[in-house]
Amino acid sequence: MPITTGTAADLGGLVEALRLRSIEVDDSSRRLWEYSYDASNYRVSPAAVAFPRTVEEVREVVRACADTGVPVVARGGGTSMAGNAVGEGVVLDLSRWMTTTDEVDAETQTVWVDAGVVLGELRNAVEQVSGGKSTFAPDPSSLSRATIGGSIGNDACGNHSVAYGRMTQHVLEVELVTADGAHLRAGRGTIRAVDPSDVTSVQRAAQLETDLRQLARDNLATIRQELQTIPRQVSGYHLGELLPENGFHLARALAGSEGTCAVLVRARVALVPRPRTTALLCLGYEDTVESARDVMSILATSPTAIEGLDSSIVEIMRHRRGADSVDSLPRGNAYLMVEFSADTIAVAAAECERLLEVLRRDGRVLDHTIVTAPQERAKLWRVREDGAGLSSRRVDGVQTWPGWEDSAVAPERLADYLAALLTLVSEHGYTAFTYGHFGAGCVHMRLDFDLRSQAGRATFEQFTQRAAALVVAHGGSLSGEHGDGRARSQLLDIMYSPEVIDLFGEFKRLWDPQGTLNPGIIVDPVSFSADLALHGLPEADHPRGAGSSGQLGGKIVEVGSELPVRGELSAAAFAGSSHACIGVGRCRATSGGFMCPSYRATKDEKDSTRGRARVLQELTRTQGSNLGGWSTPQVREALDLCLSCKACSSDCPTGVDIAEAKSQLIDEHYRGRLRPFTHYTIGWLPRWLPLLTQIAPLANVGARVPLARRLGERLGISSRRRLPAFVPARVRRRHLREADFNDHAEVLVFADSFTRAFRPEVIPAAARVLEETGASVGCTPEACCGLTWISTGQRDGARRRLRRLVERFDDGTDRPIVVLEPSCAATIRDEAPKLVGGEAAQRVAARVRSFATAVDEALARGWRPSATPPQRAVLQVHCHEHAVFGSEAQRRVLATWGVADVTTSSSCCGVAGNFGFEAEHFDTSMQVAAHSIAPALSSAAEAPVLTDGFSCAMQVSQIDALRGSSHLASMLDPAPSPDAEASPATQRPRPTAEGPDREH
Known part of the structure; x- marks a missing residue:
């Protein structure tokens, strides 16, 4: 049916008409809250x-908006730091469905992508299909979630732009939809309709080519004099690409146009040879300016990357991720990371040494390290790549913001520019985190702006001007790769002459006569101080430097603290650390790290940590203290698929902990009310x-009775989930006797409720392993950490159990407490200090080790297991252990033990405690499993499986009923009892010749 034209006010009719055409459109309040932000300071x-799922659907949306005068904002990963991806009207999210990568053209080394x-994902696909010989070069720090469309729109670059340049240099052709719905293909020297039979598009292409050629001819001198003067001149439009000497390259002219001229739907991009190996030279300096003075000498040696960062980011990394995350850096207060590529690591390392000889003559380098091991290189690159997120909050909790995060000058002027810029920062009373692509003269900077108060915003405006x-004045560009967006478009007339500003306006009008595409950006700009997300919030509620604290009735409630009062008012604190979210979007990554498993399953923004945090932020903004909490539909929709895996608490660069917010919300909502059945079971x-x-045989039979399973399904427990088998009490007692604990031991083993009930054979195995390390082993008193109470939002019950646990464990010693279930270890370490508080809880938490961590420490002291390692293994790290203790201990243990081939599941298994057992969440649980653990099991079908977490073991048995898994203690057991019975829940077939059976 035809879409009825009307005014912009008739949005309801527009949305309904699009839905009638089966186009997915959402105007719910929750969805609008999620898309009111990107990674910038702005909220619209x-x-x-x-x-849209297809180009034709994009055309229909754009035409409908043009008919009604409604603006259109194209959006990719939503990681813009300049406010490019927020706006009024209809936001087109192209990242959800338009994700096809065509076959690579091996002859031309190009590929078409949506x-x-x-x-x-593009890079991984290219490297896989080429056997590691080719890759896609641009690698901004948002590589794991930024899209092709958004990166072309911003003209993004990345760490290796010294070698590969900006996105502009890699774009060969683009397919686009114009503001009036024409479907065109633009490249070097031409623009044409994709479908020659589409008369409207053919005519539109012809007119555009005529007009754009005339625009270039009429302004040759102006374009040549003011545009493309430095490597990172990204501000404004790239009209230099229209010049004859550049081949009238319309695809590249549209790079950096930020969706203001057309909606880019597909692109053909160039690939580059993938370096065979690289070495990383890390240089330490007295300060950032001193490091910049060496840039030109380094550039002369043709490295592939020159990245700078200051010590403040390193300190944040050390504070958030531990000292070993930065232990490869040299001594200094500022650093340059210089990379060399070569055919062999020896040649690359020799290039590092030759550069050092040059730099020693200048005398500015204080210290250096050369890093050649791939894992160490990756660890150091993560310090740089996480800079934007990590630097969003100082160690003392003060929030920092973008706004002047992306300026660029010619590399030879970088040191002088930095010196002047840092002086300006100091004059305005700010402190700065400084990092960037120093080899290209691009400076990233986060500053502790006060954007909440009127006086603070006035200072912000003065500083920015x-x-x-x-x-x-230093011949530079306002934007070096993020685009102008709302942050800098208003300032373009400082950088360019009136003639160039007029040219920009004419260029946009040729493409978008009505100005409906991303209005207010580059041309006819909105004020850079308008639409600030913090503007309008009560100043007292958000004092500068309070970080993500909130204020309730004059009482400050810190992130992670328990509420001192109960009732609806206290629900304002449920947002917790969600206020720390700045939109970096690491939670939208589909690989690398555990966060966020539900987003990986659904690819829906509402199921990302960022989407959830934005909903909580917006609810506190719009409803103040009159919050409905968990009863609010938007909140329940946003948090329903949160697995409470806690990965966001560690993987999110800003430390957002949605699991804790969800627990507090549920606790608040059900206080004094009847709870769901699963909360009691x-x-x-x-x-x-x-x-x-005690009644294990009867309970196990009952769990298999179809009628009981159907009843359980109606009550909330999935009938499709394989339930664990209870170990009879006599067998459990025999395993406990077998452990033969020492009352005066040096190490204590905590056998949690789940291990006792379902895997009691792990208890004596753990004791034997720890004794083999040279320690005497004892047993802690029976206690419960309250984990299941926390995950179901029963925090008072959890607090009581943790308090009893602390009282029993705080024995006046500092003996390590080795917890066999990693989720219980994480709960005692992380939750006891928060829920119980006090020095005793801190003391007990500090003593807690997961079993893998304890073994890792013993290996570091020189102990080696006597058990024979298998040749290969599959490893699933429990998500709570990853969040609290890190995920490297198991890998190090297996590597040191001698397991040659380890297939690692890189994400949550999908069960995550109660989540995977709940009927309404079973399908999502299995979708999460399909992301990582299921492929890992399939790729190593005969290998033993390591699952210290009981939830993980249950998921393995769900995926493959004939395949069991082992706790690390059972695998390392030096003398398994010959008559020990393996737990029915995790037993597995006899091993292959690849390795011995460590189960018993």
């Missing part, structure tokens, strides 16, 4: 969000386990 609520393809004049399971193990 759209009218609706559309998720605009929604993530850069990292002066900073713009400063970079222009799974949530109270440790309470029922002693009884159930």
Whole structure:
């Protein structure tokens, strides 16, 4: 049916008409809250969000918006730091469905991709199909979630732009939809209709080519004199690409246009040879300016990367991720990371040494390290790549913001520019985190702006105006790769002459006569101080430097703290650390790290940590203290698929902990009310386990009866989930006797409720392994950490159990407490200090080790297991252990033990405690499993499986009923008892010749 034209006010009719054409459009309040932000300082609520699946659907949305005068904002990963991806009207999210990568053309080394393809996924696909010989070069720090369309729109670059340049240099052709719905293909020397029979598009292409050629001919001198003067001149439009000497390259002219001229739907991009190996030279300096003075000498040696960062980011990394995350860096207060590529690592390392000889003559380098091991290189690159997120909050909790994060000058002027810029920062009373692509003269900077108070915003405006004049005085660009967006478009007239500003306006009008595409950006700009996300919030509620604290009735509630009062008012604190979210979007990464498993399953923004945090932020903004909490539909929709895996608490660069927010919300909502059945069954399971193990045969039979399973499904427990088998009490007692614990031991073993009930054979195995390390082993008193109470939002119950645990464990010693279930270890370490508080809880938490961590420490002291290692293994790290203890201990243990081939599952298994057992979440649980653990099992079908977490073991048995898994203690057991019975829940077939059976 035809879409009825009307005014912009008739949004309801527009949305309904699009839905009638089966186009996915969402104008719910929750969805609008999610898309009111990107990674910038700005907040603009759209009218609706559309998720087109095809180019034709894009055309229909754009035409409908043109008919009604509604603006259109194209959006990829939503990681813009300049406010390019927020706006009124309809937001077109191309990242959800338009994600096809065509076959690589091996002859031309090019590939066509949809605009929604993530850069990292494209790179992985290219490297896989080429056997590692080719890659896609641009690698901004948002590589794991930024899309092709967004990166072309911003003209992104990345760490290796010294060698490969900007996105402009890699774009050969683009397919686009114009503001009036024409479907065109633009490249070098031409623009044409994709479909020659589409008369409207053919005519539109012809007119555009005529007009754009005339625009270039009429302004040759102006374009040549003011544009493309430095490597990182990204501000404004790239009209230099229209010059005859550049071949009238319309695809490259549209790079950096930020969706203001057309909606880019596909692109043909060039590939480059992948370096065979690289070496990383890390240089330490007295300060950032001193490091910049060596850039030109380094550039002369043709490295592939020159990245700078200051010590403040390193300190944040050390504080957040531990000292070993930065232990490869040299001594210094500022650093340059210089990379060389070569055919062999020896040649690359020799290039590092030759550069050192040159730099020693200048005498500015304080210290250096040369890093050749791939894992160490990756660890150091993560310090640089996480800079934007890590630097969003100082160690003392003060929030920092973008706004002047992306200026650029010619590399030879970088040191002088930095010196002047840092002086300007100091004059305004700010402190700065400074990092960037120093080899290209691009400076990233986060500053502790006060954007909440009127006085603070006035200072922000004054600083920004002066900073713009400063970079222009140094021959630089306001934007070096993020685009102008809302942050810098208003300042373009400081950088360019009136003639160039007029040219920009004419260029946009030729493409978008009505100005409906991303209005207010580059041309006819909105003020850079308008639409600030913090503007309008009560100043007292958000004092500068309070980080993500909130204020309730004059009482400050810190992130992670328990509420001092109960009732609806206290629900304002449920947002917790969600206020720390700045939109970096690491939670939208589809590989690398555990966060966020539900987003990986659904690819829906609402199921990302960022989407959830934005909903919580917006709810506190719009409803103040009158919050509905968990009863609010938007909140329940946003948090329903949160697995409470806690990965966001460690993987999110800003430390957002949605699991804790969800727990507090549920706790608040159900206080004094009847809870769901699963809260009393799974949530109270440790309470029922002693009884159930006494009647284990009857309980196990009952769990398999179809009628009972159907009843359980109606009550919330999935009938499709394989349930664990309870170990009979006599067998459990025999395993406990077998452990033969020493009352005066040096190491204590905590056998949690789940291990006792389902895997008691692990207890004596763990004791034998720890004794083999040279320690005497004892047993802690029986206790419960309250984990299942926390995950089901029963925090008072969890607090009581943790308090009893602390009282029993705080024995006046500092003996390590080795917890066999990693989720319990993580709970005691992380939750006891928060829920119980006090020095005793801190002391007990500090003593807690996961079993893998304890073994890793013993290996570091020189102990080696006597058990024979298998040749290969599959490893699933429990998500809570990853969040609290890190995920490297198991890998190091297996490597040191001698396991040659380890297939690692890189994400949550999908069970995550009660989540995977709940009927409404079973399908999502299995979708999460399909992302990582299922492929890992399939790729190593005969290998033993290591699952210290009981939830992980249950998922393995769900995926393959004939395949069991082992706890690390059972695999390392030096003398397994010949008559020990393996737990029915995790037993597995006899091993192949690849390795011995360590189960018993």
